Amino acid sequence: MDFAIRTEKVGRVYKIRGSKKSEPRELVALHDVDLQIEHGELFGLLGPNGAGKTTLIKILTTLLAPSKGKAWVAGFDVAKEPEKVRPTINMVSGGEASGYGLLTVRENLWMFSQFYGLDSGEANRRIKQLLDIVGMGDRLNTKSSDLSTGLRQKMNIVRGFLTDPQVLFLDEPTLGLDVGAARDVRKFIRQWVDADSARTILLTTHYMVEADELCDRVAIINQGRVLACDTPAKLKHRLRSDAIFQLEVSPLNGFGVKTLESLPGVKKVVHQEIDGGARLEFILAEEPVLGAVVSSLTASNIRIMNLHKNEPTLEDVFVDLVGSSMAEVEGSSVGSDQ
């Protein structure tokens, strides 16, 4: 079958140079990644910072050679045929500061359109049309250095769509945007891909809601490995037999979460300090296990202030696969995304 994107056992190892005397240290950023993304799909790569999402995007956009394995975009080998891959793709990264501040929005977008060979008049017409769609029609002649973060990101998004790529790579496209701007950008992305079945988007995010809301399929990635890949609904369905509860309790005062984890039927516990106490999220094998949990807490003089039964979310799927929440993984990881 013809896929928009396909990877086969793709791996990438970085050599990190320390001092001149020491041997370079190896960092495995990607490990045997196998993906098959169909034409017309909006595919999400979900994982914490440092999971390897950006490394995979760099390989697929011909910016980085894989250390092992093979990858194809629009049917072309990214390592052997980069000149055939490039006319079919474009990329937008969250928080990017590309372009030149002295140029206006229109001039910056026109410049990038010329690198793809668009006719100048056609490029200007499309720029105006796309800026109108994202609500920036009145910013055509504003210097890009005068734009707010949100408007700048919308300009970047327009740059990505301007050349009408077959495959568009969006690397954390809503990073740093306020709620309203992020919602607009998500709506924009979804409608673009829905308008033509030949268009494909690979989007990386570490926002669970974004992946859940936007993507047709999601691959959960951590420490360079793809842990699961399916539709958001099917991923959550994996936890359907589990019972997920959230408890807000009085301060734990040294009471170990491990005690709770050791109870029969308790699959995972995520602990978070909050004002005046703690929030505990439990993934239990079945509902009756909650009784043992409550008993254990009350026996240790911990008061239960609030109790919710939650429907499974992608966050719960991540916790189930990795053993800790994405925030915990990001908190414990050293360095940024590769």
Next chain:
Amino acid sequence: MTSAQWSVGEGHVKKTSGWRLFLKTIIARAYPRVIGQQREKSWMFFDVLLPMLAVSAYVFVYRAIGAPEEYIGFVVVGGAMTAFWLNVLWSMSSQLYWEKEQGNLSLYIIAPNSLMAILLGMALGGMLATALRAAAILILGSLLFNVQFAVVSFLQLFTVFLLAMVALYGLGMMSASLFLLLSREAWHIANLAQEPVYLVSGFYFPIKNLSFWVAAAASIIPLTLGLDAMRQLVFPSGPALGFLSVSIELAVLVILCLVFLTGARFLLAYMERLAIREGRLTESRR
């Protein structure tokens, strides 16, 4: 915003390729340099008035020691050509490093254009923008210090200038490829190259005053011979103070053009492959 709106004019956008794409890329990348100069007027102070101070210092020293009056003209022409050297050093050689830091480089690479066209665009834009600065220094210096020109051949003068520019920006493109793999050291190397080149290229004195071998070695920088030949063509005593004859200098400049442009092409392709392999197109820290 609806899906229907998206469909208007979307899909199957006509795109050119080959030499048309190459030309479009050159013009598009030259554009920010040319337009930027019009919008950032501070160049008049930093790039015209400040270099004029250095020119004035040399003029007053030469007048104080009773040097031949032609030396004043040499300094003014040298001061004007300094603008091109600074442009090549700071806006060509280290430019790919800055583009990498800014996030533009990865967008240039993933586009179907040639990186060579991007570099040519930078060179063309830089050359056009700097020509205005150089002309301003030349006119201001000539008026202030009453410099008299006696051009022997405008055609030869134009040819020398053009060849010197092509070779100089070719050198800039070649070093930009080398700088691609550098991180912050690019800044230091550019700093390191600035002053010594002022000396060995004879910006403010005839290169003949250096020993033959030093002048010959300095001729690898195209402005050395370009400047020497231009001085010979615009000042009556120029030929007497010239390093080599104009025809030899022209021939060497042609060779330098070929070497630097060809070198830039191959080096750029090699460095791009190396940077993709090592992951240094978007990351400076490895």
